[in-house]
Amino acid sequence: MFNKLYERLYVKVLVNIVIRHKKTTVYIEILNKSGLLHSYEEEFDAKYLSMEMYEYIMSYTKETPYFYISILDASSSQGAIPTCSKHKVGYFQDLSASEYKCYKERWTYYTAKTDVYAIEKVYEKIGVDFIFSPFVLLANFFKDKIDTHLAMFILVQEGSLSLSIFNNSQLLYAEHLDMELEITSDELIDDNDIAEIEKEMQESIDLDDIASLDDLDELDSDDDFSDIADLDSIDELDELDDFDETKDIEEELAENEDMQDFPIQDSDGMNEDFQRFSLIQSAVNTFYKDEKFESEFIENIYIGDGVGVSSDLKRYLEEEMFLNVYIRHLDLAGELCTIAKMELS
Amino acid sequence: MIYSYIKPRKKSLFTPEMQLLSIFFGITIFMLLGTYLFLLFKDYRFTQDRSEIIELREETSMEIDLIEKSIIYIQEEKVLSETVFTKNTVLKDSISNMFDLVPQRITLSEAKLLEDGLILHGVTPNKDIYNFMLQAPLRSIFHRTYSSFYPAENGWLHFVSTNYVDKEKDIVTKPEEEVEENIEEEIEYED
Numbered sequence: 001m002f003n004k005l006y007e008r009l010y011v012k013v014l015v016n017i018v019i020r021h022k023k024t025t026v027y028i029e030i031l032n033k034s035g036l037l038h039s040y041e042e043e044f045d046a047k048y049l050s051m052e053m054y055e056y057i058m059s060y061t062k063e064t065p066y067f068y069i070s071i072l073d074a075s076s077s078q079g080a081i082p083t084c085s086k087h088k089v090g091y092f093q094d095l096s097a098s099e100y101k102c103y104k105e106r107w108t109y110y111t112a113k114t115d116v117y118a119i120e121k122v123y124e125k126i127g128v129d130f131i132f133s134p135f136v137l138l139a140n141f142f143k144d145k146i147d148t149h150l151a152m153f154i155l156v157q158e159g160s161l162s163l164s165i166f167n168n169s170q171l172l173y174a175e176h177l178d179m180e181l182e183i184t185s186d187e188l189i190d191d192n193d194i195a196e197i198e199k200e201m202q203e204s205i206d207l208d209d210i211a212s213l214d215d216l217d218e219l220d221s222d223d224d225f226s227d228i229a230d231l232d233s234i235d236e237l238d239e240l241d242d243f244d245e246t247k248d249i250e251e252e253l254a255e256n257e258d259m260q261d262f263p264i265q266d267s268d269g270m271n272e273d274f275q276r277f278s279l280i281q282s283a284v285n286t287f288y289k290d291e292k293f294e295s296e297f298i299e300n301i302y303i304g305d306g307v308g309v310s311s312d313l314k315r316y317l318e319e320e321m322f323l324n325v326y327i328r329h330l331d332l333a334g335e336l337c338t339i340a341k342m343e344l345s
Numbered sequence: 346m347i348y349s350y351i352k353p354r355k356k357s358l359f360t361p362e363m364q365l366l367s368i369f370f371g372i373t374i375f376m377l378l379g380t381y382l383f384l385l386f387k388d389y390r391f392t393q394d395r396s397e398i399i400e401l402r403e404e405t406s407m408e409i410d411l412i413e414k415s416i417i418y419i420q421e422e423k424v425l426s427e428t429v430f431t432k433n434t435v436l437k438d439s440i441s442n443m444f445d446l447v448p449q450r451i452t453l454s455e456a457k458l459l460e461d462g463l464i465l466h467g468v469t470p471n472k473d474i475y476n477f478m479l480q481a482p483l484r485s486i487f488h489r490t491y492s493s494f495y496p497a498e499n500g501w502l503h504f505v506s507t508n509y510v511d512k513e514k515d516i517v518t519k520p521e522e523e524v525e526e527n528i529e530e531e532i533e534y535e536d
Contacts (some may be wrong), residue, residue: 003454005358006358025361064359065356065357065359065363066356067356068353068356070349088350099350101349101350103348116351127354128351129349129351129353129354130348130349130351130353131350131351132349132350133348136348145514145523188504314383342347342348343347343348343349343353
């Protein structure tokens with residue numbers, strides 16, 4: 001009882017830490033009982049808790065005993081599986097060495113226990129109150145779409161992708177994909193080479209390799225629909241024939257508005273976007289091929305952009321995979337803070 | 346813990362600084378309380394000791410009174426004993442002197458020592474021997490001397506000598522002439 005009274009007397013400080021490729025973003029919100037008082041954001045050139053970062057965080061946290069430090073889990077051994085049942089969990093993933101939680105009794109997200117300990121160890125000077133999975137962040141960010149759509153949802157972070165496929169709030173597939181950002185100078189691609197690479201891509205990307213697209217080809221060419229195992233009805237085929245009907249007009253309008261605030265970069269970071277595209281492509285491949293997952297045909301892809309992807313990624317996805325791509329700009333630290341607030345409430 | 350992998354740490358007002366502060370104040374209050382209780386105990390002990398000492402003092406003063414009384418009593422006894430001793434010494438000397446006074450030829454049959462006098466009964470061969478050998482020294486000692494004779498069977502004389510010593514104040518108050526007169530009277534009476 002006294003604790004609640006004291007909580008009302010003191011301001012609440014939410015410290016949100018997002019670890020990027022070579023930097024760390026610290027976003028701080030100071031709240032009182034009526035709401036947000038101040039918010040501050042600072043970037044530090046370190047992946048760990050530097051002295052500068054420690055002093056910056058301590059300058060806010062020392063004012064109140066009611067401060068909460070949240071971290072977005074960036075470990076590579078995390079993921080999500082489409083069940084909450086303990087008996088079925090083993091079918092998808094061995095979680096004996098993992099920390100896992102069930103999301104609204106629908107799906108499970110997990111991470112390695114050692115990674116959780118490592119985070120706690122690295123930040124032991126300031127302490128850690130919450131470690132959130134990027135899948136939770138993604139589910140919360142796209143909750144308006146996830147609940148009603150069948151689509152792929154991707155959270156793009158610097159150095160990683162959290163990819164998930166939802167069908168009306170039921171998770172079908174999820175994977176956390178790490179990118180290889182350490183590209184040597186020899187491997188760097190000049191702007192002059194881009195056109196050449198695109199040309200190569202046109203030639204080299206064999207659509208037959210992608211099972212889903214292979215199916216599409218078959219749908220387009222083959223008149224005998226009964227041979228297609230995945231498609232049960234003609235209605236679905238109609239939908240596949242006419243992509244425009246599946247487009248999310250509302251999201252497109254929102255995206256156009258978003259574009260004005262956060263214009264998508266052109267060609268910059270092309271290497272990264274190509275990597276992202278490759279990773280998405282292989283993940284989709286796995287989703288369609290792996291029998292463990294309930295396959296559904298994906299037409300839309302929603303991207304929560306936390307880094308500022310270039311237009312290339314959208315183009316690759318649209319042109320090569322024939323997906324309707326919607327990109328929403330996402331403030332990772334701000335979204336992390338939203339989840340922390342949800343957790344506290 | 347809805348979404349987070351870990352539980353948040355318990356938030357409390359008792360931060361390490363607050364803990365240090367509360368420990369410091371706790372120790373201070375404990376020490377103050379301890380000192381207060383110690384003083385309270387000492388005060389109680391002091392009051393108790395004081396009442397004991399007062400009681401002891403009263404007892405001692407009573408004992409002192411008793412001792413003083415006994416000292417006075419002993420002193421009085423000492424004085425008395427000294428008086429008795431002196432008196433006895435005097436008496437002894439008097440008796441010794443008395444027997445020294447009595448000549449060989451006079452025989453005493455009875456002697457009575459009075460507080461202020463001496464009564465002697467005895468036998469003398471004659472009056473002269475008595476008068477010269479016994480009465481003369483008796484007169485020098487006593488203020489008043491009375492002698493009476495009656496004949497014994499063998500021709501000697503029984504005598505009764507009564508001698509008195511006047512008290513000093515009487516002597517002081519009476520003029521010397523009167524004393525002399527008295528002596529003369531006695532002598533006449535003897536004759």
